[in-house]
Amino acid sequence: METLLEVKDLKKHFPVSNKVPFKKSKQSVKAVDGVNFNVYQGETLGVVGESGCGKSTVARLINQLIKPTDGVVNFNNENLINMNAAALRETRKKIQMVFQDPYASLDPRVKIGELIAEPMVIHGIGDAKSRQKRVEELLETVGLNKRYADRYPHEFSGGQRQRINIARALTLNPELVICDEPVSALDVSVQAQVINLLKALQKEFQLTYIFISHDLNVVRYMCDRIAVMYLGKIVEVGTFEEIYSQPQHPYTKALFSAIPKESPFETKEQIILKGSVPSPLNPPSGCSFHERCPVAMEICKQKKPNIITQENKHQASCHLVN
DSSP states (O other): OOEEEEEEEEEEEEEOOOSSTTOOOOOEEEEEEEEEEEEETTOEEEEEOSTTSSHHHHHHHHTTSSOOSEEEEEETTEEGGGOOHHHHHHHGGGEEEEOSOTTTTSOTTSOHHHHHHHHHHHTTOSOHHHHHHHHHHHHHHTTOOGGGGGSOGGGSOHHHHHHHHHHHHHTTOOSEEEEESTTTTSOHHHHHHHHHHHHHHHHHHTOEEEEEOSOHHHHHHHOSEEEEEETTEEEEEEEHHHHHHSOOSHHHHHHHTTSOOSSTTOOOOOOOOOSOOOOTTSOOSSSTTTTTOTTOOHHHHHSOOOEEEOTTSOEEEOTTOO
């Protein structure tokens, strides 16, 4: 498959302010610390992991909403990090985001028709009449009445607001849409509607998704491949079937063992990890998971494992993987 996005050794370290005045701190929070993955044209790549592992930070780094400390983000074989402002502004039309909170991501003082048309205004696309027509088309595409364009965000439910966010993300005909927990704030029944809408839109407009979520059942339904993150690093990448049936990394095994049983007759044991997630301010040496790993060896404490790619392109970063 053709590679649309390539992320190489992506890092984001946030400096910590020093308590001593006028003295620069040498410490930093390693929110993202050497992430590597590819996204192929037309697929949905899921990104999963515990809260605070760096999933949302990666999403914002890809779209250059925050600048990385180091690394490469190649989109259509062009490095976004080295682009000047004009080139980045043009490329951003092809990369859009759907944020987690449908309430906070819409300006309550602006009508939704204006919110959806705003990207076209910013990039100087069309006139008022053509923009209005595009807004009406997008509202109907996401399952809303075109007459809703004159209403304000507070007049809609959470599911309807997320549909408005999706319509706004599609305004400029993007190639890549980054969905950062798009259904976690919605009721279960509404979640199903929004997920089915996203899948239908992907088929209709040939979209590529990066789908960030905590809900592994949603990821299972939505995604073609999955990247598992732990403490700012990717520890395993593969298809859902491969990772669900034969996980390679001990953290992935523990994470997926938490999925509820599909049947009361299913024999499945949940793996309970001991201890808490280490601080990204001072991550452990060697493998970042070794302090909680039930099968950790001495080498895990000393040497960082390389990502091993198997014959089926399943990747895992663990000393136990051959």
